Amino acid sequence: MRIERVADSAAAAARGAALFAACAARAIEERGQFVVALSGGSTPRALHACLVSDEWRPRVDWPYVEFCWGDERAVPPDDPQSNFGMARDTLLEPLEIAGERIHRMRGEAADLAAAAADYAAELARVTGTPAQAPPVLDLILLGMGPDAHTASLFPETAALQVSDRWVVANRVPVLDMTRLTITFPVIHAARSVVVLVSGAEKASALSTVLTGPRDPDRFPAQRLADAGGTVIWLADEAAHAGLA
Numbered sequence: 001m002r003i004e005r006v007a008d009s010a011a012a013a014a015r016g017a018a019l020f021a022a023c024a025a026r027a028i029e030e031r032g033q034f035v036v037a038l039s040g041g042s043t044p045r046a047l048h049a050c051l052v053s054d055e056w057r058p059r060v061d062w063p064y065v066e067f068c069w070g071d072e073r074a075v076p077p078d079d080p081q082s083n084f085g086m087a088r089d090t091l092l093e094p095l096e097i098a099g100e101r102i103h104r105m106r107g108e109a110a111d112l113a114a115a116a117a118d119y120a121a122e123l124a125r126v127t128g129t130p131a132q133a134p135p136v137l138d139l140i141l142l143g144m145g146p147d148a149h150t151a152s153l154f155p156e157t158a159a160l161q162v163s164d165r166w167v168v169a170n171r172v173p174v175l176d177m178t179r180l181t182i183t184f185p186v187i188h189a190a191r192s193v194v195v196l197v198s199g200a201e202k203a204s205a206l207s208t209v210l211t212g213p214r215d216p217d218r219f220p221a222q223r224l225a226d227a228g229g230t231v232i233w234l235a236d237e238a239a240h241a242g243l244a
């Protein structure tokens, strides 16, 4: 695991785009496709803007990219809270990505547990991983909340303890909502993980996650240190302020 300190959110996005392009080139060369899980929240918007820019758009072989998600809110795709909807508007439509390469979590489902199981099967199909093993994605993009959650793996929630399922419907009392999320076995199986952290409101959590006493039920992002693949934190100066 390594931490890259960048000046600001724009620099984090540009560095994220470079890492995305490098992961994509390696995966496509080695396996003929690049399976990436996008992150939700607001931070990825700047990364998406980079990826669709004249500078970066030509540097990814987009027809070989399979788009997945690390988590989704329990809302339909046209809801302003939808992680898919944000990616559709800022990345997928500008890049004119074909529908068959977009693997959306169905947050609108009445039965979210079934939607989670269906998505795990979809990840197995897309990655070619046997269903009994965690799907191996080439890159998982993540963010982190001020409470040190990542994906929708929130402090003291049931999903943190799941080791035998790859996608779950996770009840998040602090938000009074349920979210679909990949579980830590999937994050730990990924070939690469990039965590984008921007802003002063993340400084305390970042410091605790990276240097504080280990308490992963309270600070779930601490478990990124257990990943088997490459984990890169991209933190801007404001988020880095709590660190030496």
Ligand code: 6PG
Binding pocket: 039, 040, 041, 042, 043, 044, 070, 071, 072, 073, 083, 142, 143, 144, 145, 149, 150, 151, 152
């Ligand atoms: C989500 C994300 C979540 C996000 C963090 C940071 O669905 O909201 O998956 O884990 O990455 O909450 O969100 P911001 O980028 O908005 O700060």
